[in-house]
Amino acid sequence: MRQTQRMIIEQLGVRPDLDPVVEVERRVRFLIDYLRTSGAAGYVLGLSGGVDSTLAGRLAQLAVEQIRAGGGEATFVGMRLPYRVQHDEADAVAAVRFVDADETLTVDIAPGVDGLNEQIRQATGAALGDFTKGNTKARHRMVAQYALAGERSLLVVGADHAAENVTGFFTKFGDGAADVLPLSGLDKRQARAVLRHLGAPRQLWEKVPTADLLDEDVGRTDEDELGLSYEHIDDYLEGREVPGEVAERIEEAWHRGRHKRTTPVEVSDTWWRPPGTAPGAGRTALVVVDMQISYFEFPELAAVRDELVSRVNELIDAAHGAGRPVVLVRTEHARDRSTWTLNMDDDDEGFAFPGSEQSRFLDGLHTGGHVEVVKTRDNAFHGTSLREDLDRLGVDRMLLCGVSTHSCVAQTAIVAFDLGLRVAVARGAISSDNEELSEAMLRYLSDQKRQPVLDQPASIDLLASDWPGENSSTSSR
DSSP states (O other): OOHHHHHHHHHHTOOSSOOHHHHHHHHHHHHHHHHHHHTOOEEEEEOOSSHHHHHHHHHHHHHHHHHHHTTOOOEEEEEEOOSSSOTTHHHHHHHHHHHOOSEEEEOOOHHHHHHHHHHHHHHHSSOOOHHHHHHHHHHHHHHHHHHHHHHHTEEEBOOOOHHHHHHTOSOTTTTTOOSBOTTTTOOHHHHHHHHHHTTOOHHHHTOOOBOOOOSTTTTOBHHHHHTSOHHHHHHHHTTOOOOHHHHHHHHHHHHHTGGGGSSSOOTTOOTTSOTTOSTTTTEEEEEEEOOBGGGGGSHHHHTTHHHHHHHHHHHHHHHHHTTOOEEEEEEOOOTTSTTOOHHHHHHTOOOOOTTSGGGSBOTTOOOSSOEEEEESSSSTTTTSSHHHHHHHTTEEEEEEEEEOIIIIIHHHHHHHHHTTOEEEEEEEEEEOSOHHHHHHHHHHHHHHSOOOEEOHHHHHHHHHSOOTTSSTTOOOO
16 A cells, blocks of 8 residues: 555545444434534535435434434534526435435525626626636535524534545535534445435435536536546545556645645644745654553553653653654543444453543643644554644654553554654653563664664754764664
């Protein structure tokens, strides 16, 4: 598998093997839990008749029905948002019938779009081009949904999924704007499978995807606009081999669409700059792993707790003194078992629940002025913002410390290697409850991944000056 492909799959959370039964339950539960937590009155979604909005709409309806069955209150509103007359009207009608929303409204966006277009024509002397006007339609549809959501205390459901995310095939602040994304992590093939499982008519789950935004090319397919087939995109996202030129086009689209997958660019952001041109390019961050109460319940770690906190603090202070970013990573698991690992399930024992004593950083650890990342796996990149945080900070090098050496520290180092990040391990500020395995992992990282294992003085020197190999004063193991 290609390195960028692996990174994209991990960031988007795509699973190659999917059980529609499990996915329906998981995604409906997500919608139920989020709605209850938010205190909103329900959901609203624009229904186009396409695969994605039909699936998202049906999941939202199932969620509010389950809430009501449990004695709660919730409603789902489906909105038809045509620009005058929809060219695939029959599919839209079929989708509305299948979704069976509590309430369905129709709002014609044409007066708003055309009114704005005319005002721009009067101001500039030229009307909007067809492509820009198409994106304006998408944004007006989202304006309508948020207007209704604001009036009725609803949350807006988005229909974005992994195949659109990876290609950037959505309108920024249009269909890309939403409060919740229940299809995240699904590719197009998987969305069809889940929709079919739910009993949708064949015409809906087999429907050829089209954005239906252009006046001059009505009904143009997504695949024609993209220059890519969903079969290739889905294969790529499921970790399969695709032709090299296809992979390159997907990866080019991924990088080109980066601005769509973030909040507005801030002064401190560097992800948008060409490689090597960001202020502080080649920057090193100190990444501190799992210095929290739960892991120091092991006797072997409890015995070195105070000394290890002192050594980690030395590195944190050195990093701050040198203007290096500090990232504190900790583990936290949901009480409902949704984030548990296989061995936790096997042992029927969870830990580090939100708000618990176990999830807290150790007393005495120098916190403040850091970036915090919460993980659920040994690998600190899995399902977290760590990579994006490092990109934002202009970081491509990491000094790792914390616990446990043979598991979380090592797994994070290995994945960082796969992501093209240079890593050094601070031997003086790591520990483990399995010394033999830890030594084996350190040898592996040093020999196979070329990740230097540094003593405490060398680690402090690294934070203050240069990367190992770039200055002869930096010592190694």
